[in-house]
Amino acid sequence: MEIEVDLLTKEQAKAELQRLVPALAAADIAYHQKDSPEISDAEYDALKRRYLAIEARFPDLKHEDSPSQKVGAPVASGFSKVKHAVAMMSLGNAFDDEDVFEFDDRIRKFLNIPAGKSLSYTAEPKIDGLSLSLRYESGRLVQAATRGDGETGENVTENALTVRDIPKEISGAPEVLEVRGEVYMSHDDFAQLNVDQLANEDKLFANPRNAAAGSLRQLDSGITKTRALHFFAYAWGELSAPLATTQAAAIDHLTEFGFSTNPLTKTCVNTGELLEHFRDIEAKRALLGYDIDGVVYKVNDLGLQERLGYRTNTPRWAIAHKFPAEMASTVIEDIEIQVGRTGALSPVARLKPVTVGGVVVSNATLHNEDYIAGRDSNGQPIREGRDIRIGDWVTVYRAGDVIPKVKDVDISRRAKDSKPYEFPKKCPECGSDAIREEGEAVSRCTGGLICPAQAVEKLKHFVSRTAFNIEGLGAKQVETFYADGWVQEPADIFTLPVRYGDGSLQQLKNREGWGAKSAEKLFSAIKERQNIxxxxxxxxxxxxxxxxxxxxxxxxxxxxxxxxxxxxxxxxxxxxxxxxxxxxxxxxxxxxxxxxxxxxxxxxxxxxxxxxxxxxxxxTVRPPSVEGSKVVGKTIVFTGTLEKVTRAEAKAKAESLGAKVSGSVSAKTDIVVAGPGAGSKRKKAEELGVEVLSEDEWISLIA
DNA sequence: GAGCCTCGAGTTCC
DNA sequence: CTCGAGGCTC
Structure with a gap:
């Protein structure tokens, strides 16, 4: 008789995983390679479910070749998936000097460092390539993974081994060292590659970054080997021992280990020096021989980095100062309305295709009615109040070098007979009324699920990667399945195999792009996601x-x-x-x-x-199991002046330990941390018999 | 009640 | 990536 996963001790769980991994691996091989399953599907599913449940409860026991890392994927992308031990985050952006000052202010506020006191940063060019995480164990490169969504990337180890700048072995490094950096291609090598591509009648790459990405993601590492890829190291992930106490010293160590690091990396003692270095790099930009799109600033002191910590998707201690975006002129050929899953009507400009920053752009978002009219949500004029009309000549740029946006309208080239764009009052997809609520910027279709656009978009959301993540059922498939009446709502997805059984397999097989394998895969992916x-x-x-x-x-x-x-x-x-x-x-x-x-x-x-x-x-989902934390699930109130850390920092720390931070003392409060000057809250806590700690007592409690 | 911060929703291109 | 809205803090 099996013990409930929830009741397993860690030791039992460990033993069981050791039993399950080889069992599942053997079953996998029997199924996929020998084509002769040795256990039934139901038995296999049960094993796998149990494995995943145990792993979900004890994530730190995750086995290196865990079956959870192998779910689906290999066929679709050709690469196995790798969960990063430490997430690869993106960076916040600064677009002008003001943003850089605000960055510095925010950090000083958070750490309570007065404006007069020095705070140093590193500054280095932001390479326009693709990020890669290299894992070294005992000095040997054991795994290379792309960034992916930051949590999970693709295993491109074979290909990384062919990149000359990436050491296969290093010495003097910690037992476990994950080095992070950027893979890129130089202008010269990019030009040569396209010459070769042309000669071989292969498709051309639009820019060096795409060429680097395309080269690193080759299924045949023999091809990657022929591509001139380079690598700059600039950061790290998991470490078995700290590299240094400052960012600059850590980078120096990476250099000593044999990595290329960017020669324009500099330590600056204030924002003035940061901006000076920014302009210096900007001036050298064209001569570097490779693409960069800005300069990255990082707090130099690693202890401070740790105190600053992370917001949901970005570190608080770093920012990317971007170069101004490239502009291009083109004509708006049409304005179309898209309907989102919430019924929101979003206008999109169809542009005469134009190259901006190395990419051909043919669409640009227009956000909403006000944006087209030349107003922001407060009624303040944007583009000096110039509205956007079909037929207008406009300047476009790629915001953050990604999303095309309309910057301004050239009124002098506007046709005499042009008329302001009229935002529709009906949903273009279903004809229902579109209503813009008082005080809101967006108009919404009132059709609800009657509206096919909303129904499809809701389904797409349901199957999306961050929701049910059903492999083999992407946006495209959802659209056809909806159009065919196969799937009208989420429940239909799960009855699909039942309703159609082998018949649907037959139907799927007859469709373009579907074979027996992919159909079976889809059905098993659906089955798998019944556990959610x-x-x-x-x-x-x-x-x-x-x-x-x-x-x-x-x-x-x-x-x-x-x-x-x-x-x-x-x-x-x-x-x-x-x-x-x-x-x-x-x-x-x-x-x-x-x-x-x-x-x-x-x-x-x-x-x-x-x-x-x-x-x-x-x-079932449990709160984060914060190992060794004494404050999990406790409600904490901070009051009075904190002397060692700022309020924001204390709150972030408490929350990272699984505590809830509240503003007022009540019977539900577990701990009140009272600094000097604490008044009524301290009194109330004492009346209610709530534990009151000094800041020092609090720090030793969470140490 | 104003002002910050974070999150949600929508978007493009490869 | 951006904008707007919701939630929270001051």
Whole structure:
């Protein structure tokens, strides 16, 4: 008899994983390579489910060749997936000097460093290539992974081994060292490559970055080897021992290990020096021989970096100062309206194709009605109030070097008979009224699920990578399946194999792009996702105002589906204990609470939900298991003046240890941390018998 | 009630 | 990546 996963001790879990990994591997080989399964699908599924459940509960026991790392993928992308031990984050951006000053101010505020006191940074060119994480164990390169979405990348080890700048072995480094940097191609090598491509009648690369990315992601590492790729190291991920105490010294160590590091890396003692170095690099830009798109600034002291920590997607201690974007002129040929999953009507400009920053751009977002009219949401003029019309000549650029945007309109070239663009009052997809609520910027189609555009977009969201992530069922497939009447709502996805059985396999096979293999894969992917973590389910429903992050908050708070759904039902009148509890969750306000509760209460959405959940086994979610933390789940109130750290820092730290930080003392408060000057809150805490700690006591508690 | 910060939703191109 | 809106802090 198996023990419930939830009741396993860590030792038991470890032993069981050791048993499950080879069993699953053997079954995999038997199934895929010998084509003769040795265990039934049901048995295999049960093993795998148990494996994943154990792994989910004890993430640090994750086995190197865990089956969870092999789910789907290999055939679709050709590369296996790699979960980064330390996430590869993106950077915040600065577009002008003012943004750089604000960056410095923010950091000083957070760390409580007065303006007079020196705070040094490193500054280095931001290479326009693709980031790569190299893992060294005992000095040997064991794995190279692309950034991917930051959490999970692709395993490109074979290809990385062919890049000359990447050492295969290093000495003097910590036992485990993940080196991060940028793979890029020089202008000369890029030009030569395109000459060769032309000679071989292969397609040309648009720019060096695409060429580098294309070269590194070759399935045949023999091809990668012929491409002149280079690598600059500038950061690190997992480390078994610290490299240094400052960013600059750590980079020096990377150089000593044998990595190329950028020669224009400089330590600056203030923002003035940062900007000076920025202009210096900008002046040298054209002579470097490789593409850069800005300069990266990082707080030099690694201890301070650690204190600053991370926001959801970016570190607080670094920023990318971008060069001004390249501009181009073109004509707006048409303005079309797209309908999103929430019914939002978004205008998109169809442009006469034009090259901007090495890429041909033919569409640009126009955001909303006001943006076209030349106003921002406060009615303030943008583009000096010039509106955008079909037929206008406009300047476009790629915001952050990615998203095309319309910068300005050339009124002098406007046709005499041109008329202002009239924003539609009806949904172009279903003809329902489009309503713009008072005080809102977007118009929304009122058709709900009657509107095919909304229905399809909701389905796309449901299957998307961050929601149900059903391999083999992407946006394209959802569109055809919807058009064919196969899938109208999420529940239909799970009845697909049942309703059509082998017949649907036959139908799928007859479709273009579908073979027996991919059809089987799709059905097994669907089956696999009948086990779904609560947070992914909540997010996948696509309830307005409930995104990935809020879904996680809710899942952690309620833990299980029965808990969550009954609370939503009980709160249906927007009152009562469950309603109050919902509103009391940190990050949930009245708007989100109403959206959630109404979703469960409204007949249509509720019925679709009931149809869906009967196919699912919803996995419980627990708050982050913060090993050794003594404050998990505790509610902390900080009051008075904190002397060692700032308020923001204390809050971030407490939350990272699984505590909830609140502003006022109540019976639910567990600990009040009181600095000098604490008054009424301290008194109230004492009255309520809540534990009161000094700042020093708090620090030793969490040490 | 204003002002910050974070998140959600929508978007492009390879 | 950007903008707008929601949530929280001051």
């Amino acid at each position: 973590p609560l947070n992914r389910l909540i997010f996948g429903l696509g309830i307005r105002h409930v995104g990935e992050s809020s879904a996680m908050t809710l899942a952690r708070h309620y833990g299980s589906w029965p808990n969550f759904s009954s609370a939503m039902e009980n709160a249906r009148d927007h009152s009562g204990a469950d309603w109050d509890a919902l509103n009391a969750i940190d990050g949930v306000g009245a708007v989100m609470a109403a959206a959630l509760v109404d979703y469960f209460h409204q007949e249509q959405t509720r019925a679709a939900l009931d149809r869906l959940v009967q196919h699912l086994r919803i996995e």
